[in-house]
Amino acid sequence: MHVAPYIPGEIEPKWQKIWEEKQAFAATDDYSKPKFYALIEFPYPSGAGLHVGHPRSNTAMDIISRKRRMQGYNVLFPIGWDAFGLPTENFAIKNNVHPAVVTKKNVDHFREQLKKIGFSFDYSREVDTTDPNYYKWTQWIFLKLFEHGMVFRDKTLVNYCPNCKVVLSNEDSQGGKCDICHGDVVQLPKDVWYLRITAYADKLLQGLENVEYPENIKQQQVNWIGKSTGAFVKFAFAGLDEKIEIYTTRPDTLFGVTFMVMAPEHPLIDKYADKISNMDEILAYREECAKKTEFERTQLVKDKTGVEIKGLKGINPLTGKEVPIFAADYVMMGYGTGAIMAVPAHDQRDWEFAKKFGIDIIEVIKGGDIEKEAYTGDGEMVNSAFLNGYTNKKESIARVLEEIEKMGIGKAGVQYKMKDWAFNRQRYWGEPIPLVHCEKCGVVPVPYEELPLLLPEVEDFQPGTDGKSPLARIESFVNCTCPKCGAPAQRETDTMPQWAGSSWYFLRYCDPHNAEAFASKEALNYWMPVDWYNGGMEHVTRHLLYSRFWHQFLYDIGEVNCPEPYMKRTAQGMILGADGEKMSKSRGNVENPDEIIADIGADAFRMYEMFMGAFDQAIPWSTNGARGCRKFLDRVWRLQEMLVDGDEYSAELKVTVNQTIKKVSEDIEQMKFNTAIAQMMTLVNEVYAKGTLNHAEYKTLLLLLSPVSPHICEEIWEKQGYGAPVYTQSWPTWDENSLVKDEVEIAVQVNGKVKGKLMIPATLTRETAQEELPRLPQVQKIVDGRTIVKVVFVPGRLLNIVVK
């Protein structure tokens, strides 16, 4: 029988329309069924549209979702738009259109592109972070955070991008570069709203123990949080009624302190400026440090700089000895207390500084050569009064902590590298922060019933040169009455960062149209936590941390039922350009999915995205490789010409079909899509070698292939009259007894080297095989008269004969 050619351009739109009309993939509110919540990071709808890298995550979770539906789960696989953000705003400014107009256009384009790939999203649950019905609840959660003391205002040095004219969080300025424009970030003193994420540092760490994340993701989060344990110790200033607190992880080396260092910006320097004889020099040094670029701070690390603070001396609280104090930029204001005790004998940085400035080095732990470098290992304590003779770091730390606590000069403590989350942005296209500044009452939250606090319409979104948001120029927005006392007051005019809306969107999907709450308790109890969340590595120390923080907070105040939002997290590898470089417009190596789909069809595109290599690894795009997948689908299509009757698997194909069901079922769960697809190719190759296949075999192949390439499977299924659509069918199961052939070929080895092959019955037991196989003439020939010392038989694999 001859079939018409396979034309994906015709069948794909046809099935996409059918799925849409039938609401084929809408999650139901039948809470009695087992649920499966599959999540991908909702896209930021940029003007550039999708490139072939974006759908990799979606395709993987789409395959898993489609399979789970066929396995009887009530699957929630939603999509939405993370649409607030600076790129849109910058585009809007440049082209003089409203960001909302740009956003709508981009969202429509993204949705259209995604639909063309045939993802089984539940579009009825779409969310959009810029929709007032959505950001009402972003603001609501913010107010809850405020109510519980998790929001505070502080004037500190902040990361500021002069190009984007915006304050950035630590997470958004990693490596000293702005996350949006990649320009240099500078440190400026500024009044900023912070979210107290550090209060959740320990919970964020502990929570990792109960979730299934890859080790590298856990490690990155642990490193980012950067917990260290140590002690806070107070050193007095000689001749002054003032103490300066330092943080150290090595209180056991207190007797080795020969100087102290303060960050150049330390406020105590200013407080005692009149006692300092070289204040001019210090101010000049401070200015010099502020000008240093990130490159100079990190790459020229070895060259320590600093200035002695003349007129101030520290007193070692254990010895009473006076030590000099320096201002040096290897100590930073943002970590610990901004001041340290320096122990050059046992800290390499202090050692380098001491060498350069000619400061004493006192050994308190034996075991190294402190003339050559600092010794940080274990050893016998010396020159340390009551600590002398201790040899174990842990014990000496415990002993000294006991002593300083008794003396009231210090205490054990912990520090984190993670800092509180700088939360306000001086820009237009974000959620307005629902706070009011009242002269009498201070900062007053907008009442819950007034939410959403709408983003006002403006003519001009240019960021202010005065470091203020464009909202500050709109008098009708700024001027309001204090919700508490009714006096005239001013609104906060900064907006929230892009990460706000994405910190809880997975909760809204559970019940997206709810007007009374961000989601009903019933919906949350049923759907949460997310069962499987796939996304990019670039979000590990931002979105993934922020959203865990918000969720843990909502759990603590009883708004959600589970402490961790995501049970399992996986990450896809990046798709690189054909040249092996990251895809970018400037390199000209971007592959556009629309063109690929026009060329080979969405089904082949989806398949290649999964077949090209290990899912979690970066991989270069190859259009020829993608065409190989199209060739395979052509072969699957032409199987229609080879059909014969039969409701049961044929004897010849039974084993391979069962193996394929098993391998595809198991590999999909482990995201080993490439080997799952390879196995289906093997099956099809075998069918071509045989020349025929029956309906039972074809049906199974179509069911197994349907999560990867759904359109072609539906079309063949319909053409062959196999009944209700594939997406409503059950996932096939395999028969354990049909996984091996009756006769198997094994390798015959001598001393571990393959010397020949042998066909044996698959049922042969280990005992019988080891007994009888060596006696066979063909085996004897290989052994060649040598003495057999040992025989190892591995069923289905090999026979190894150890000879002398």
Add this chain to the structure above:
RNA sequence: GCGGGCGUGGCGGAAUGGCAGACGCGCCAGACUUAGGAUCUGGUGCCGAGAGGCGUAAGAGUUCAAGUCUCUUCGUCCGCACCA
């Protein structure tokens, strides 16, 4: 410096400690044909005419058996980085 990976054909990559290179791309040969970005069949790690030998970054070790486990070295990628 700290943390986490990864090193296998011309290329992308397979391999619960058990026949290295599945599957695909590319390439070679043949068949077929209303010459196509078709399709089908066979071949394709390296050396060698062949028998055979050698092969998973390098070296050692454990084992009947190592790409896989252990140690050392080298290379490479990612993240953080003067974090006291």
